Amino acid sequence: MPRIGDRGEMEAFVRSVELGSFSAAARELRLTPSALSKLVTRLERSLKVKLVYRTTRHISPTPEGELFLARCRRILAEMEDAEMEVGRSRDRPRGRLRMHIGVGVAMHVIVPALPRFFEHNPEVQIDLFIEDRRVDLARENIDISVRPWAPEAGNLVVREIFEFERVLCASPAYLKRHGAPRSPDDLVRHRCMGVSTIPSNRRWLFQTPAGPRAFEVVPGAAVNNADCVYEFALAGMGIARLNEFIVAGALRDGRLVQLLADFHCTEHLKMLAIYPQERHRLPRVRAMLDFIHASFSSRPWRAKSARPRKSAAPAP
DSSP: OOOOOOHHHHHHHHHHHHHTSHHHHHHHHTOOHHHHHHHHHHHHHHHTSOOEEEOSSOEEEOHHHHHHHHHHHHHHHHHHHHHHHHSTTTTSOOEEEEEEEOHHHIIIIIHHHHHHHHHHOTTEEEEEEEOSSOOOTTTTTOSEEEESSOOSOTTEEEEEEEEEOEEEEEOHHHHHHHOOOSSGGGGGGSOEEEETTSTTTTEEEEEETTEEEEEEOOEEEEESOHHHHHHHHHTTSOEEEEEHHHHHHHHHTTSSEEOOGGGBOOOOEEEEEEEEGGGGGSHHHHHHHHHHHHHHTTOHHHHHOOOOOOOOOOOO
């Protein structure tokens, strides 16, 4: 039966695939590219299978390499966790943190604050994945996922970071051209925009005299990226429905105007930090969880925001 030679071969293989080249991985692991390439080749010979496709500029995993990559990540993570638990520096955050964050909360909330975290935790390195998709924490060896939807797997821990609302808004330029809706029924005459990956993208909830009501909208622009919808709104392309922490700054300085505030329906949406149970024992994971909770549980974008400007009257 083929056997894996040593930990160094696995690290060389994993980082080469993750960084896409032997050169980049060699710089990180403090090896020469040729020495690192030989480690991966030796691993392939031991397993008697081709793990990576090689070109002069890039490497990528073969189908067998993809399967082996997931196992190697778990094995290396387990080894590092074991070392951290028995090591003398177990209480000091250090090592590599693999973190997934949704696009909107990453770019408008967490990423701008990360320099403060690394200033106090200089021995932590981060692999950051900013995507609006459901990640498999176990298969992809993710330490923490920050996102607004709960996991399907039952073996993960869910920690609430903050509640948030969605806000309807448009630019002053759009309102000058098209007027502002006076009620949710007026939205049929406007170009509406939302994030297509949100399940309620086509059903916008409003408070009416008869109680909460979902209004069907036909998106004039549906994109799977919140930042893109935000830029469309700033450019005057239509009325957008976005998370409050994305638009707070633009509402504060007047680049966007909140619409139908009198019909706002509280949804009690939650931003969550999700992680495998055993990872919380690691100082680097615990430090990041504590940091994001302490930094954002009070929803600082609300404290900074002036009272949002109400809808302008429809243009004549």
